Amino acid sequence: LITMGDVAGVGPEIIAKAWPALNKICRPIVVGDPEWMKKAILLVNPSWDIETITDPGKASPNSNKISCLKIPTAELSDVAKCKISAKAGQAAHAFLINAIDLTLAGFADGIVTCPLHKEGLHLAGLDYPGVGPEHSYLKTIGRAEYGAVTDAEGSAPATTCTVTCTPFEAVRASKSPTVSTFGQLSSLVRSSSIVTGPASETLPVFSTSKV
Numbered sequence: 001l002i003t004m005g006d007v008a009g010v011g012p013e014i015i016a017k018a019w020p021a022l023n024k025i026c027r028p029i030v031v032g033d034p035e036w037m038k039k040a041i042l043l044v045n046p047s048w049d050i051e052t053i054t055d056p057g058k059a060s061p062n063s064n065k066i067s068c069l070k071i072p073t074a075e076l077s078d079v080a081k082c083k084i085s086a087k088a089g090q091a092a093h094a095f096l097i098n099a100i101d102l103t104l105a106g107f108a109d110g111i112v113t114c115p116l117h118k119e120g121l122h123l124a125g126l127d128y129p130g131v132g133p134e135h136s137y138l139k140t141i142g143r144a145e146y147g148a149v150t151d152a153e154g155s156a157p158a159t160t161c162t163v164t165c166t167p168f169e170a171v172r173a174s175k176s177p178t179v180s181t182f183g184q185l186s187s188l189v190r191s192s193s194i195v196t197g198p199a200s201e202t203l204p205v206f207s208t209s210k211v
């Protein structure tokens with residue numbers, strides 16, 4: 001499944017440009033708005049057809065025909081290209097959530113998401129940090145809650161954990177017996193141990209402090 005992303009952006013055109021190549025490697029189905037997909041087809045190859053479907057199982061795409069699974073959204077005909085829009089943001093979110101649900105239900109093997117516009121999602125009322133494909137879904141199904149913090153609040157925990165990075169060759173060249181092989185260093189990283197040495201040396205320090 002290929003979600004159209006923000007219809008006012010480059011998503012529909014990316015899909016149209018890539019369509020012939022996509023058909024050689026998979027059975028692609030677009031999840032989005034057929035009318036906006038038609039606009040993109042006119043820019044790439046007006047001779048192509050578009051198949052509007054409501055059931056992904058009935059799609060029959062080929063290199064000259066784009067199958068588009070129509071997702072009910074607000075009317076998108078008045079959305080302007082290259083303009084941030086709450087309607088386009090809400091639609092992009094709806095395309096994505098429906099694609100995820102269909103994939104989890106076994107109708108598809110995977111999802112590719114065309115570009116979303118975070119400001120458009122924000123205007124649509126999706127006001128939570130880090131909004132993106134994974135976060136959108138987790139928020140929607142109630143598996144995660146999101147809150148906001150200031151830059152100062154977010155960076156404060158970093159003061160409890162100090163990491164000094166030194167090229168491994170420089171560490172191995174030092175006289176400290178603590179780290180002598182890359183394997184030992186890797187083990188220390190995996191176990192979050194603390195590497196110590198004389199105060200005059202610069203060695204990696206890994207802290208297990210909770211932040």
